[in-house]
Amino acid sequence: MSQSLDAYLLLAAGLFAIGTFGFLAKRNAIAMLMSIELMLNAVNLAIVAFALFTPSLGAQGSVIALFVMAVAAAEATVGLAIVIAIYRNRRTPLVDEYASMRE
Amino acid sequence: MSLPETMPYTGWRWDDLVFLALAGVMLGSALLVVLSRNIIRSGLFMVLSFLGLAGIYALAGSPIVAAAQVLVYIGAISVLILFAVMLTQSKAGPAALVFQRQAWIAAIASVVLLGLIGASILLTDFPAAEALPTVHETREVAFLIFDANVFAFEVVSLLLLAAVVGGIFIARRDESADEEGA
Numbered sequence: 001m002s003q004s005l006d007a008y009l010l011l012a013a014g015l016f017a018i019g020t021f022g023f024l025a026k027r028n029a030i031a032m033l034m035s036i037e038l039m040l041n042a043v044n045l046a047i048v049a050f051a052l053f054t055p056s057l058g059a060q061g062s063v064i065a066l067f068v069m070a071v072a073a074a075e076a077t078v079g080l081a082i083v084i085a086i087y088r089n090r091r092t093p094l095v096d097e098y099a100s101m102r103e
Numbered sequence: 104m105s106l107p108e109t110m111p112y113t114g115w116r117w118d119d120l121v122f123l124a125l126a127g128v129m130l131g132s133a134l135l136v137v138l139s140r141n142i143i144r145s146g147l148f149m150v151l152s153f154l155g156l157a158g159i160y161a162l163a164g165s166p167i168v169a170a171a172q173v174l175v176y177i178g179a180i181s182v183l184i185l186f187a188v189m190l191t192q193s194k195a196g197p198a199a200l201v202f203q204r205q206a207w208i209a210a211i212a213s214v215v216l217l218g219l220i221g222a223s224i225l226l227t228d229f230p231a232a233e234a235l236p237t238v239h240e241t242r243e244v245a246f247l248i249f250d251a252n253v254f255a256f257e258v259v260s261l262l263l264l265a266a267v268v269g270g271i272f273i274a275r276r277d278e279s280a281d282e283e284g285a
Contacts, residue, residue, distance in 0.1 A: 005229050006224055006225065007122070008159075010221055010224055010225075014130050015130065016220065017130065018130070018134055018136075018213070019133070020212070021135075021137055021213035022136065024205070024209030024280070025202045025205075025206035026201065027181040027201055028142055029143060030187055030188055030191060031142055031145055031201070033184065034136055034145060034149050036114075037180060037184075038149070038152065039131070039186060039203075041152075041176070045156060046169075048165055048168055052164060055210050059244045062168050062246045062247075065168045066171055066244075066248065068199075069171055069172070069254065070259045070262070071177045071259065071262075073175055074266030076183055076267055077270040078178045078270050080183055080274075081271070081274035081279060082183065082273055084190055084191065084274045085273050087190070087191045088116075088251070088277070093192075095283075096143065096203060096247075099186075
C-alpha cells in the first residue's frame with residue numbers, strides 16, 4: 001500500500017477535501033487560514049508522491065516541496081497580518097461580520 | 104535489517120501498517136481541525152496533522168522534506184497561527200456558532216470534490232505507478248537547491264523577506280489610534 005501512487009494521491013485528495021470544507025464552512029478567519037494550510041499540505045503531499053514514483057525526476061520533487069513550504073510560510077505571514085489588522089478595526093475575527101462593503 | 108518484512112500471522116507489511124497509522128492520524132486530526140468548536144484545539148490538532156504528514160514524508164523517502172515540515176509548519180506556522188488566535192480572541196464573540204449557515208452546502212461540495220479527484224486518480228493509469236520508491240539523498244537535494252536552482256532559491260528568499268516586512272507593516276499598531284485609545 002505504501003508502494004502505490006494511488007494511496008498517496010487518495011490521501012492527498014482527502015486532506016484537500018477536508019481543507020476545502022473548512023475553508024468554506026468556518027466563520028473564524030484564522031480557522032479559514034488553518035484550512036488553507038491543510039490544502040497546501042495536501043498539494044505538497046501530491047508533489048512528493050509524484051516525485052517518489054518518477055525516478056527520472058530524482059530529488060527535484062523534494063526541492064519543489066521545499067519551495068512550496070517557503071511560499072506557504074510567506075502566505076501565512078501576510079494572511080495572519082491582514083486578519084490582525086482587520087481585527088484591530090472591527091474587533092471580531094468572524095468573517096460574516098465583515099459586511100461593511102455590502103451595506 | 105534483521106526484522107521480518109511482514110507482520111507475523113497476518114502477513115501485513117510493516118510499511119503498510121505504519122503508512123495506514125500515519126494516514127489515520129493525519130486525516131483524523133485534520134477532520135478535528137475543521138470540526139472542533141474551540142479554535143485553540145483546532146490549532147493543536149493542526150500540529151498533530153502536520154506531524155503525521157511529516158511521518159508520511161519520512162516513509163516516502165524524503166527525510167529532508169520531513170525535517171522541513173517539522174521545522175517550518177510545526178515550528179513556525181503553527182506557532183504563528185496560535186499567536187494570532189490569542190491576539191484575536193474576544194470574550195464577547197459567540198463561541199457556539201463556529202460554522203457558516205451554508206456549511207451543509209460546503210460539506211456536499213467538498214464530498215463531491217473528493218469524489219471527483221478520487222475517481223480521476225483511480226481511473227487514470229499512471230505510467231510510473233509501479234516503480235519502486237527511492238530514498239532521496241539530502242546531499243542531492245542540497246546540490247539541486249544551492250547549485251542548479253540557486254536563482255529560484257534567491258527569489259524565494261526575497262519573497263520571504265518581502266512577506267515578513269509587509270506583514271509587520273500591515274499588522275503594525277497605528278500610532279495615532281493608539282494615542283486616542285490610551
